[in-house]
Amino acid sequence: MAFAVGKPAPQFDVDAVVDGDFRRLDLDDFKGKWLVLLFYPLDFTFVCPTELCAFSDRIGEIRALDCEVCGVSVDSHFTHLAWTRQPRVDGGVRGIAYPLLADLKRDMCQRYGVLTEQGVALRGLFVIDPDGVVQHATINNLSVGRSVDETIRVLQACQFVRANGEVCPADWRPGDDTITPNTNDALTYFARQHAEHAAA
Numbered sequence: 001m002a003f004a005v006g007k008p009a010p011q012f013d014v015d016a017v018v019d020g021d022f023r024r025l026d027l028d029d030f031k032g033k034w035l036v037l038l039f040y041p042l043d044f045t046f047v048c049p050t051e052l053c054a055f056s057d058r059i060g061e062i063r064a065l066d067c068e069v070c071g072v073s074v075d076s077h078f079t080h081l082a083w084t085r086q087p088r089v090d091g092g093v094r095g096i097a098y099p100l101l102a103d104l105k106r107d108m109c110q111r112y113g114v115l116t117e118q119g120v121a122l123r124g125l126f127v128i129d130p131d132g133v134v135q136h137a138t139i140n141n142l143s144v145g146r147s148v149d150e151t152i153r154v155l156q157a158c159q160f161v162r163a164n165g166e167v168c169p170a171d172w173r174p175g176d177d178t179i180t181p182n183t184n185d186a187l188t189y190f191a192r193q194h195a196e197h198a199a200a
Contacts, residue, residue: 005137009128010111015077016070017084018099022077025070025099032130034067034159036151039114039124043075043083044091047145051123052093052100054148059097065155066130069098074109074120077102114139127155129162169193 013026027035038055040048052071055062062069075083080100086092093100101108109115114124125146127136135158140146157168166178169189179189 005134007134009126009132009134010108012101012103012108012111014108015102015104016099017077017080017102020081020084022081023099025101027128027132030068030128031132034065034130034155035126035128036062036067036069036155037072037112037124037126037128038069038146039072039109039112039121039126041120041123041142042073043079044086046091047123047143048073049088049091049093051145052096053088054145055151056093056095056097058148058152061152062155065152065159067155070101071096071098072101072103072108072121074103074106076104116142125151127151127158129158135162 009027011027013024016023016025018025038051040051042048055069059069080102084093084096084100087094103109103121106115106119109121112124112126114122116122120142122142123140123144123146125136125138126134129135136154138146153173156174157172160166160168160174160178164178167181168178169176172178177189177192179186
């Protein structure tokens, strides 16, 4: 894999469809913001429109967290444009509220470690921080879609850690307890959690 969590995200500079028009986009266009990259196999397929539309329908929640989203596949920007004009009832993504990046040369998929032997992308999801560092990565096989809820949860956890220096335990959500990463405070957290579970 050409990237690692905690390391700078691989650069990209590709054609994209943005609001029904063609543009070039690169990683620096998102500097100073959080970014979720959604790699997916192909336009005009089956699971892909369910994922892309699900993220688009909740883009307001994601942008409220100072985060942008981009979809990425090996299709051309012309194919992306055609797909964005196809109604959802016909398997299209009409009205999608974020850019679709065209990795026709497959360089981006290769750099992010999601390119299959068949030449399409696995369902890779990458959370990149405002400094361009990968903070989270998950990769699903082709047949399994991703969760918007979990993506938002992970994004909020990454943002909390960046802002506060504390660490987030399993299933953390905003408002839950966190752990100050030293042995004494961690023991206090563990004792409190296990006392609550014992009482329940």
